[in-house]
Amino acid sequence: MVDLNIKIKDLLFKNPVLTASGTFGFGEEFADFVDINNLGGIIVKGTTLEHREGNPYPRMAETPSGMLNAVGLQNKGVDNFINDIYPRIKHYDTNILVNVSGSKIEDYVAVVEKLNHLDKIPAIELNISCPNVKEGGMAFGTSCASAALITKEVRKAYNKIIMVKLSPNVSNIADIAKSVEDEGADSVSLINTLLGMAIDAHKRKPVLSTFTGGLSGPCIKPVALRMVWQVANRVKIPVVGLGGIMNPIDAIEFLLAGATAVQVGTANFIDPQISEKIVQGIEDYLELHNFKSVYDIIGLINREK
Amino acid sequence: MVDLNIKIKDLLFKNPVLTASGTFGFGEEFADFVDINNLGGIIVKGTTLEHREGNPYPRMAETPSGMLNAVGLQNKGVDNFINDIYPRIKHYDTNILVNVSGSKIEDYVAVVEKLNHLDKIPAIELNISCPNVKEGGMAFGTSCASAALITKEVRKAYNKIIMVKLSPNVSNIADIAKSVEDEGADSVSLINTLLGMAIDAHKRKPVLSTFTGGLSGPCIKPVALRMVWQVANRVKIPVVGLGGIMNPIDAIEFLLAGATAVQVGTANFIDPQISEKIVQGIEDYLELHNFKSVYDIIGLINREK
Amino acid sequence: MKKQIKDFVIIQNQRVSPDSFMLRLRCFDPLEEIKPGQFVEILVNNSQSTFLRRPFSIHDVDYKENIISVYIKIVGDGTRQLAYSEEGDYLNLVYPLGNGFEILENKKVLLVGGGCGIAPLLYLSKKLNEANNEVDFAFGGKSHDDIFSIEEFEQEGCVSISTEDGSFGEKGYVTQSQLMYQLEEYDAVYTCGPEPMMKALAKLAAEAKVECYVSLENTMACGIGACLCCVTETTKGNKCVCTEGPVFNTKDLKW
Amino acid sequence: MKKQIKDFVIIQNQRVSPDSFMLRLRCFDPLEEIKPGQFVEILVNNSQSTFLRRPFSIHDVDYKENIISVYIKIVGDGTRQLAYSEEGDYLNLVYPLGNGFEILENKKVLLVGGGCGIAPLLYLSKKLNEANNEVDFAFGGKSHDDIFSIEEFEQEGCVSISTEDGSFGEKGYVTQSQLMYQLEEYDAVYTCGPEPMMKALAKLAAEAKVECYVSLENTMACGIGACLCCVTETTKGNKCVCTEGPVFNTKDLKW
């Protein structure tokens, strides 16, 4: 029997497979395809203080081995989450994390204060890396100082687990990871989307209403793996890796690079059952190669260097 | 008749299609496939002051819609270029640019001083963005101050056209472009490769001998397009766009985003005739849509906004 | 019906015109009830440039044989690759997706289709006829090549056709055809096709004070309401075309 | 011969074993002279995960019919997709690449192949026989499935076989076979196969003071000397396997 459990601080995950924010709705959208209770956790859509309509259509462009999105944090606001959605999903027997976004630090703080009281939300993912909003969003995640500051303020206001989601659109992601660790983050997750653009050469216009959008999917996996490896070698808190994971082997690559857990994002769009299949695939891999626990392979490429 | 000419400062290119450094050898490797004289220009392999052996094998990993390389500037040094290679290739009726790399500013300066005297080399591409060497390389390209400093020193030593090749592994590429423009760069080219990594889950080891390498190919095109658009809106000097161009339509997307010319890189490996086909394809596109000159479409997505 | 993900086997791939084809796909399990206007998301195998699934309307359903028909027009790499698929090949489908058309009862309705927007109207008309409606069709296309399954449609109602080049039926846009002057005679209009056509029709229907249901074809990533990429602006804010549509009453749209 | 890029038509795709096949590819133009040991880079169509061309040795050349034979073992997505290709399909090739084997004259030579490293040895042996050499073969594989074209090889020389599971020929590694004790009898050894096999053989050949030519299979991006990805360390620094190899005299390698 293989032990799939992993821990972030004192929070236990039954396996290292979470679903990425913005790609798995509130879990309910996938209930016909996946037994949510078999996942390590789900991270719900980016939630802000106020209701947001997001960006105008078109918001999506397909790219080589990936896609751009410019959804722009469309969501009904944290109160709607607490009153309408939370009661519907809190019965899931898995860790539900809320991805918290905003334009101002005060907004982030206001959101997490409201989430503090929800029994079945053991952790938040602090999104300081959304490339699709005009204010805030990624701006917080591209300098050590601002990343540290927002983490510090949110840490004061939230007493459960904080996972900070890092932006890849930076010169040195390991420095930023270190600075949020120093301010009390319990974990970092990476990567959010790379800022990209698509142009329609026939119409001679950008494809997205916002010109730029966030790139996700297998095309970004090499960048994500590199960053996870760099960050895992820099911080002591658990690193959660994501970016282009399409199958169990991809997930294992992230674990080998030093991630304690992974998130599955865009892949959910192509195979809505993939998250559960990845749990199974990791178990099979560990068994096949006689590993006893997920921890036996975390960061293994360094140890065997 | 469509006018394919473009200019960088006073240097005329017969069309906007160049081949990217490190992907087209010295042109000779492609002589069986392409009439080099039909290209706008060729940029030869990264050249350093001294002979370099590069990194150990394996140096290559295939990735979704792209590849990683960790060649690490293997080259025989600038003197060998001047004495052995230049005499063989100087007869080409196209612009030959030398891609100049190094670990120290003094080395860059020493190389360009030697190149100053070569009649048929009208320009250099200053590579401050190579991710595959331990010292120098990309480090120069990831801060405005260091990018400005090296440009300034090289500008003093070199009196022909300087194109500075920018690294995409930064938080704000437009700022870096602006700072090299301010120091006298005549053009910027972007993007060099994104720093990435590949892991072999079966061997539980990194694929590359150097762990990390540079990501190229269509997977990076969305990021490259975005950066070209950002930079073209920031600087006045001509921008040369590259990253994942596989066909004429891709090249046109870069022109529409604001590039004055493009470079074709990894695509040469898959279709050794592609550079010439792209020249033809751009001409056909302009004709079909009744444009008179390449300049009619440069930056068009902004103008039609 | 719950959403499913399943392999279907291709039992027929028939060229309809130089750039379109009809796939008949058999499910190994009994098909549960599908609503007209719902669609499928097909995984395209072996196309280097096709990353996401591709959405297609359900043209017809045969519950006895467990067969879904899908009409596909070749417009890019994904549809081109599907065109090469052969009888006996498997295709992976996520289905049935979307809300589908509302089925009125005992009414007189006009179904207007343009190009591949004709596809969802066959199964829709069958369901409308079952509910005792009187069904007429108005189809438009660039040329004869864009019009298909006419025999099947004629069994469900009276068909009038317009083509831009006049190669079949009246010459001109479907929204300029004779029928458009008699919209008041109908209780409702159902339509699917290019956006300009649907917008023109929505306007005519509004003028004639007739309910108008449109089926949108916004680009999609997930098809199941998770990504929020496919939204359209409605009077109640952005709504997902894949789950809250593809069918909307035009009075709810910000057109 | 100049390097070419051309479409070839598949005239035969024959399964050789459960996981390998032989492609016979016809060129529309007369084939110019190809050297044994040279290889082709094939563009894989319709494989989502295959971005670069794939290199394969030239197994045999038929100048009369303008046919190149290529033996392919299925190891990943690219080779799997090629396995599905059918007679009449086109494949795009860049060829002929690499330096090829040096052809001695009037000598006694041993050709040692392991697995798909057996492939280049057929055309090589034909050229060696034309140059009046005496040719023997020693082939190794995991099992019978890895050994192919034996009838053709037997026309060119005496073949001895080893398999790891003993399902064909001697049981064991080819480098442990009888023949290895008589290496001194040969003027040269030519080999292609897995690196451990070639290294073991190079050592035996060095001990026996016999020239040893090895054909390397480093991973490649361009195949034409442009990317510098495929290098191997030699006594004269890094050399490109695709242009300065794939064949090296082992005394030049840093093995």
Ligand SMILES: Cc1cc2nc3c(=O)[nH]c(=O)nc-3n(C[C@H](O)[C@H](O)[C@H](O)COP(=O)(O)OP(=O)(O)OC[C@H]3O[C@@H](n4cnc5c(N)ncnc54)[C@H](O)[C@@H]3O)c2cc1C
């Ligand atoms: C709910 C729904 C139902 C559909 N039903 C059918 C159907 O029954 N039959 C049918 O043939 N097609 C239908 N479509 C459209 C079909 O999904 C697209 O034609 C297909 O995805 C194109 O894939 P491709 O890879 O061939 O083209 P791509 O290479 O992806 O695109 C080719 C060109 O078509 C454009 N394009 C692609 N998708 C769309 C879109 N959704 N709207 C506007 N332009 C687009 C692209 O911008 C590009 O210019 C439907 C779409 C939706 C959303």
Ligand SMILES: Cc1cc2nc3c(=O)[nH]c(=O)nc-3n(C[C@H](O)[C@H](O)[C@H](O)COP(=O)(O)OP(=O)(O)OC[C@H]3O[C@@H](n4cnc5c(N)ncnc54)[C@H](O)[C@@H]3O)c2cc1C
């Ligand atoms: C000069 C040369 C000649 C060759 N001749 C033949 C031949 O005649 N017949 C034949 O079947 N194969 C030959 N090969 C090997 C062949 O090119 C690879 O098997 C093929 O590229 C694999 O493609 P794939 O997409 O199926 O596998 P991939 O998915 O690319 O790889 C599958 C697995 O094989 C490994 N792999 C891939 N390529 C190589 C390699 N070059 N060396 C070591 N491991 C590798 C990968 O690391 C991976 O583990 C030759 C290679 C070279 C360089």
Ligand SMILES: Cc1cc2nc3c(=O)[nH]c(=O)nc-3n(C[C@H](O)[C@H](O)[C@H](O)COP(=O)(O)O)c2cc1C
């Ligand atoms: C449509 C879409 C919406 C997303 N929304 C969010 C979001 O609200 N908050 C967030 O932190 N990340 C969001 N992301 C980023 C993903 O969570 C993930 O970081 C990214 O897609 C990379 O992983 P992948 O390649 O596996 O998709 C979104 C991604 C997509 C594709």
Ligand SMILES: Cc1cc2nc3c(=O)[nH]c(=O)nc-3n(C[C@H](O)[C@H](O)[C@H](O)COP(=O)(O)O)c2cc1C
């Ligand atoms: C094998 C290889 C070697 C390269 N060597 C160099 C180099 O020496 N100097 C340089 O500036 N860029 C080098 N590059 C980067 C390319 O010039 C180009 O910036 C990059 O590959 C992105 O373009 P592409 O996606 O079209 O290949 C190299 C790229 C590859 C793939």
Ligand code: FES
């Ligand atoms: S396509 Fe994802 S929400 Fe509609």
Ligand code: FES
């Ligand atoms: S494969 Fe590019 S140099 Fe050999």
